[in-house]
Amino acid sequence: xxxxxxxxxxxxxxxxxxxxxxxxxxxxxxxxxxxxxxxxxxxxxxxxxxxxxxxxxxxxxxxxxxxxxxxxxxxxxxxxxxxxxxxxxxxxxxxxxxxxxxxxxxxxxxxxxxxxxxxxxxxxxxxxxxxxxxxxxxxxxxxxxxxxxxxxxxxxxxxxxxxxxxxxxxxxxxxxxxxxxxxxxxxxxxxxxxxxxxxxxxxxxxxxxxxxxxxxxxxxxxxxxxxxxxxxxxxxxxxxxxxxxxxxxxxxxxxxxxxxxxxxxxxxxxxxxxxxxxxxxxxxxxxxxxxxxxxxxxxxxxxxxxxxxxxxxxxxxxxxxxxxxxxxxxxxxxxxxxxxxxxxxxxxxxxxxxxxxxxxxxxxxxxxxxxxxxxxxxxxxxxxxxxxxxxxxxxxxxxxxxxxxxxxxxxxxxxxxxxxxxxxxxxxxxxxxxxxxxxxxxxxxxxxxxxxxxxxxxxxxxxxxxxxxxxxxxxxxxxxxxxxxxxxxxxxxxxxxxxxxxxxxxxxxxxxxxxxxxxxxxxxxxxxxxxxxxxxxxxxxxxxxxxxxxxxxxxxxxxxxxxxxxxxxxxxxxxxxxxxxxxxxxxxxxxxxxxxxxxxxxxxxxxxxxxxxxxxxxxxxxxxxxxxxxxxxxxxxxxxxxxxxxxxxxxxxxxxxxxxxxxxxxxxxxxxxxx
Numbered sequence: 001x002x003x004x005x006x007x008x009x010x011x012x013x014x015x016x017x018x019x020x021x022x023x024x025x026x027x028x029x030x031x032x033x034x035x036x037x038x039x040x041x042x043x044x045x046x047x048x049x050x051x052x053x054x055x056x057x058x059x060x061x062x063x064x065x066x067x068x069x070x071x072x073x074x075x076x077x078x079x080x081x082x083x084x085x086x087x088x089x090x091x092x093x094x095x096x097x098x099x100x101x102x103x104x105x106x107x108x109x110x111x112x113x114x115x116x117x118x119x120x121x122x123x124x125x126x127x128x129x130x131x132x133x134x135x136x137x138x139x140x141x142x143x144x145x146x147x148x149x150x151x152x153x154x155x156x157x158x159x160x161x162x163x164x165x166x167x168x169x170x171x172x173x174x175x176x177x178x179x180x181x182x183x184x185x186x187x188x189x190x191x192x193x194x195x196x197x198x199x200x201x202x203x204x205x206x207x208x209x210x211x212x213x214x215x216x217x218x219x220x221x222x223x224x225x226x227x228x229x230x231x232x233x234x235x236x237x238x239x240x241x242x243x244x245x246x247x248x249x250x251x252x253x254x255x256x257x258x259x260x261x262x263x264x265x266x267x268x269x270x271x272x273x274x275x276x277x278x279x280x281x282x283x284x285x286x287x288x289x290x291x292x293x294x295x296x297x298x299x300x301x302x303x304x305x306x307x308x309x310x311x312x313x314x315x316x317x318x319x320x321x322x323x324x325x326x327x328x329x330x331x332x333x334x335x336x337x338x339x340x341x342x343x344x345x346x347x348x349x350x351x352x353x354x355x356x357x358x359x360x361x362x363x364x365x366x367x368x369x370x371x372x373x374x375x376x377x378x379x380x381x382x383x384x385x386x387x388x389x390x391x392x393x394x395x396x397x398x399x400x401x402x403x404x405x406x407x408x409x410x411x412x413x414x415x416x417x418x419x420x421x422x423x424x425x426x427x428x429x430x431x432x433x434x435x436x437x438x439x440x441x442x443x444x445x446x447x448x449x450x451x452x453x454x455x456x457x458x459x460x461x462x463x464x465x466x467x468x469x470x471x472x473x474x475x476x477x478x479x480x481x482x483x484x485x486x487x488x489x490x491x492x493x494x495x496x497x498x499x500x501x502x503x504x505x506x507x508x509x510x511x512x513x514x515x516x517x518x519x520x521x522x523x524x525x526x527x528x529x530x531x532x533x534x535x536x537x538x539x540x541x542x543x544x545x546x547x548x549x550x551x552x553x554x555x556x557x558x559x560x561x562x563x564x565x566x567x568x569x570x571x572x573x574x575x576x577x578x579x580x581x582x583x584x585x586x587x588x589x590x591x592x593x594x595x596x597x598x599x600x601x602x603x604x605x606x607x608x609x610x611x612x613x614x615x616x617x618x619x620x621x622x623x624x625x626x627x628x629x630x631x632x633x634x635x636x637x638x639x640x641x642x643x644x645x646x647x648x649x650x651x652x653x654x655x656x657x658x659x660x661x662x663x664x665x666x667x668x669x670x671x672x673x674x675x
Contacts, residue, residue: 004062007060007078008078009042011125011141014120015120035117037100040119060078072193074194075195077133077195083328084131092127095122099116099120101343102242104459105244105350115152119245122253125142125148126252147170150166153169156242162241172234175224184218187214190208190209222258222262226257228316236305247338250338250342262319263324279316279319279418284425287310290306290313292432293588295439298357299355301349314396321406321414325492326490329480336473337384337390347462352452360447361447363451369452369453372458380473381441386434386502386503391474394477397494404423404495405419431508434505434508435513439513516580520579
C-alpha cells in the first residue's frame with residue numbers, strides 16, 4: 001500500500017467511526033466503545049507508518065481536481081512534509097488516549113454514544129487540516145472542528161455554564177473566521193490557486209499584491225482558533241465541557257490548528273515585516289497576560305486553560321521570528337504533557353469531588369489516594385515549567401534560541417524588534433509558568449486538613465493513558481537532534497545564554513512560590529489544626545455514608561462531590577499566588593476584565609441596536625402594516641352598513657348619484673367652454 005493511500009485512510013477511519021457511531025450508537029450500544037476506540041487507534045497506527053515512510057525525506061504532494069470552478073480550481077490534495085506527518089502522529093495518539101480515557105470517565109453518561117462520535121469527527125477534521133494540500137479542503141476541516149467544539153463543550157447542556165461556554169466558543173471563533181475566509185480568497189486570487197505549493201511558489205516569486213493585508217486577515221482567524229489575544233477569552237470558559245474534551249482541544253486539535261496553519265504558510269506572513277511585528281506583540285501580550293491569569297485561578301482546569309494560551313503564545317512567538325521548526329517542536333512537546341495534565345486533572349477532580357484548588361488545599365493525603373496521578377502530574381508539571389531534562393525544557397529553549405537569534409540581527413527576514421518582544425516575554429513567562437505550576441502542585445497534593453475522601457482505585461483506562469503520555473513528556477526533548485531533518489534541517493539545541501535565562505527564571509519562580517507556600521502554611525498551622533479536629537467527626541461519618549448520585553457524570557466540571565464529604569470551610573487557605581500578585585490578583589483572577597470590556601464595547605451596543613430594530617419593527621413597520629389592513633376593513637364596514645335591504649333606499653341613492661353626476665358633467669362642460 002502506497003504512502004498516499006495510507007495518508008488518505010488516516011482521516012477517513014475516524015470519520016467512518018463517527019458515522020457508524022451516530023447510526024448504531026443507540027441501536028447497538030455494545031459496539032459504541034469499539035467504534036470509538038478502534039478507528040482512532042487505527043488512524044494513529046497508520047499515521048505512525050506514514051511518518052516512518054516519510055522519515056524527514058522528500059515532501060509528498062499529490063492532487064486531483066474535485067470540480068471545475070473557473071479560474072481558481074478546488075483540488076483534493078495531500079501535502080506531506082515533516083511537520084504534517086509528525087503533527088498527525090500527535091493528533092492520533094492524543095485522540096486515542098482521550099477515547100480510551102472517556103470509556104471509563106463517561107461510563108455512566110447516557111449521551112456517551114454521541115459524545116464518542118463527535119470526538120471521532122473532531123479528530124478526523126483535524127487530521128484533514130494536517131494533511132490537506134488545498135486551502136478550501138483545509139477550511140472544511142477547520143469549520144467542522146468549530147462545530148464539533150460547540151457540541152462537545154456544551155455536552156452538559158443542562159448547566160448554564162456549559163450552554164454559555166459553547167455559544168461563546170462558537171461565536172468568538174466564528175468572529176475570527178470571517179476575516180480568515182476573506183484572507184483565503186484574497187490569497188487564492190493573487191496566487192491563482194488554493195494549492196499550498198502553488199501559493200508558496202507565488203510568494204517566493206514576489207507575486208503577492210497585498211501581503212500585509214492578507215497576513216493580518218489570516219492572523220485574525222488564527223487568533224480566534226488558537227486563542228491568542230484578544231480572541232482568547234473563549235478558551236477558559238470552555239472548561240465547562242468534559243475534561244477529556246479539554247485535553248483534546250488544548251493538546252492536539254482546534255487550538256493547535258492555528259499554529260500549524262501559520263507554520264504551513266509562514267512565507268506568506270514573512271512577506272510582510274509589519275505582520276511579523278504584530279504577531280510578535282500579540283504573542284508577547286498573550287504569554288504574559290495568560291501566565292498572570294493562571295497564577296490567580298482557583299479552578300484547576302482554568303489554570304491549565306490559561307497555561308495552554310500561554311504556551312500557544314510561545315509557538316506564535318517562534319513563528320513571529322521566522323522559526324517554524326521551533327514552533328512545531330513546542331507544539332508536539334506541549335501536546336504530550338498538556339494532554340497528560342488535563343487527563344490527570346480529571347482524575348483529581350473525581351477523587352477530590354471538586355475543581356477548587358482552595359478546597360484541595362484543605363485535604364490531606366490526596367497524593368496517596370491517587371499515586372499514579374501524583375507521579376504523572378509531577379512529570380507533566382516539570383515539563384510545563386521547562387525544567388531540564390523534561391520535554392518542555394528543550395522545546396521552550398528552541399523558541400528562546402530563535403528569538404535570541406532574531407533579536408541579535410541574524411534572522412533572514414524577521415525584524416529584530418520581533419525577536420526582542422518574544423525573548424523578553426518568553427523569559428518572564430518562564431518565571432510565571434514555573435510559579436503557577438508549582439502553586440498547582442502544592443495546592444493539589446500538599447494540602448493540610450481533614451483526610452481526603454477515598455473513592456477506591458481509579459480505572460486502568462484512566463490511569464494507563466497517563467503513564468503512556470508521561471513517556472514523551474520525559475523523553476521527547478531528547479529527540480531534538482534526530483528531528484532536525486524533519487524541521488527544515490534547523491538545529492533545535494539550546495544555547496548557553498537561553499539556558500541560563502530560561503532555566504534560571506523557571507527555578508526562581510518555583511523557589512519563590514515554594515517559599516511563599518511554606519510561609520503561608522506555617523502561619524495557618526494553628527487554625528488549621530483546630531479546624532481539622534472540629535471536622536473529624538463529620539469526615540468519619542461521611543466516609544461511612546453511601547455515595548450520592550452525581551448531577552453530571554463522574555469528573556464533570558459541574559458535578560457535585562461524589563460523597564458526602566466537604567472540606568472544613570474555616571481551614572485557612574495558603575495561596576502563594578495572592579502574595580505574588582498582590583493587588584493585581586483580583587484583576588488577574590477575572591482575566592483582566594476583558595469580557596467586561598467586550599460586553600461594553602460590543603455586546604451592549606449590539607443588544608441596544610437589536611432593541612432599536614425591534615422597536616422600529618413593532619412601532620413603525622407594524623403600524624404601516626396595521627394601517628394597510630385597517631383601511632380596507634373600514635371601507636368594508638361602511639359598505640356593509642349601506643347594505644340595508646331596503647329597495648327604496650337603494651333607488652334614492654341611485655337617483656341622488658345620477659343627479660350628482662349630471663351636475664358634475666354640466667359644471668365641467670361650462671368650465672371647458674369658458675376656457
